[in-house]
Amino acid sequence: MSCNSPIGVFDSGVGGLTVAKEIMRQLPDEQIVYFGDTARVPYGSKSKKTITTYTRQIVRFLQSKDVKAIVVACNTASAYALETVRKEVPVPMIGVVKPGAKAAAEATRNGRIGVIGTEGTIKSGIYTEFLSATNPNVTVFGKACPLFVPLVEEGWLQDPITVEVAKRYISELLDKDIDTLVLGCTHYPLLRKLIREVVGERVTLVNPAYETAVTLRTLLQERGLAHPKRDTLPEHTFFVSDGADKFREFANSILPCEVVETKDVNIESFEEEN
């Protein structure tokens, strides 16, 4: 593990690519090893125990790639598994929730913050916890939006049906007079334009990916792990637990670099030792 090692980034599927994209933009010298758990997606409706088991397997896989840091680019895994698993590994791990909460606490003017995410993320109450720790005066309103992920995967990003679903989910938050809304699932930035239309101009939308990349840069610099300036762009690598071709197609539609190859991994074989 040295400054030449790659950064491990993982998510339940394709959503974490929005985080990988932000890391590529802000830290262009860092090489990324991405893992998408496409066989077991979605994580949002699964239990804490199961998400922790899956996270351990993936962290074990990423360690086999000699990563120098791990970004949990999945809100549900950040909410349910990060605190437990980070204590078990020597590699620094960061999630997307804490940076997202920090950005929201700084953005709000009236102290009323909405958070949308999966059932697991909202039920965990983790955004409320981090937001209250940053600023005890904020009031947080959470709302699970379980149809957003399948709507994104269906590709209905600018669709009247998706608008109706978004209105249904978000209107109760608007009724609470929120001025800031956290996109608490990595799929949701792909619906940003549509969500903007639903919430209007007065609400600040927070995408935790931006702040996560900032946190990662600070961490690497503090530990002397930042990669020296490169002359050419690094070659990122992509692994999934199922459907490599489908993943590659999606990745090429949203990433600035070309994804030449995506490899299949039997993630269940990365068992825990204990």
Add this chain to the structure above:
Amino acid sequence: MSCNSPIGVFDSGVGGLTVAKEIMRQLPDEQIVYFGDTARVPYGSKSKKTITTYTRQIVRFLQSKDVKAIVVACNTASAYALETVRKEVPVPMIGVVKPGAKAAAEATRNGRIGVIGTEGTIKSGIYTEFLSATNPNVTVFGKACPLFVPLVEEGWLQDPITVEVAKRYISELLDKDIDTLVLGCTHYPLLRKLIREVVGERVTLVNPAYETAVTLRTLLQERGLAHPKRDTLPEHTFFVSDGADKFREFANSILPCEVVETKDVNIESFEEEN
């Protein structure tokens, strides 16, 4: 394995309960061991290879419960894994696709049949294959409806948004002048009323669960495996790979019997030997 042994029924999650319910109705003396793979749901978007691995693990688990027959109450697993896995086990296995195709081929008058299902079921072309084998003169039109499962799980069974989604998916089949529509995913019977409104009275809706229970009864009788008449109802047992409480709640809302307990199983530990 004797006539006193239970029937194994499995699905990716709760959808297969519509099949279990039909078996309980038609074969009230048979005891059911149900497994719902709630940790890895949904199956519909996963690859053949992955679905086959999962099916093998589940069949191995059900065999540990000494089942006398296995019902693959999941269209995707029936489409992708049944033919392969049934050759590997001594217990008779039936799926929902063949019985559903038979019922549809018998129901159609104009020979134009629509099939709705998950991406995996539709892409496999298995309904077309079985329907054509039964009646070479039928024309089959398939349509994947990936939002139906999350809409059912959201509980929006009689919702204007679900009506809009259904119209979007099904209108192209109606344009093809179908007179029969196969509900090719075990979640879809829960949307039956809404789908009926969308297709009108002229289209026959086929729920493969009914015909699957008929096929199972015939199979048990032929092999001398039917359970003798009981005085009291058998005690069914339910296992899941995640979220036992949530599953039990859902099961109690749709089954005629009370589900007292649902147990968690670590299904990944039922590894293949080869």
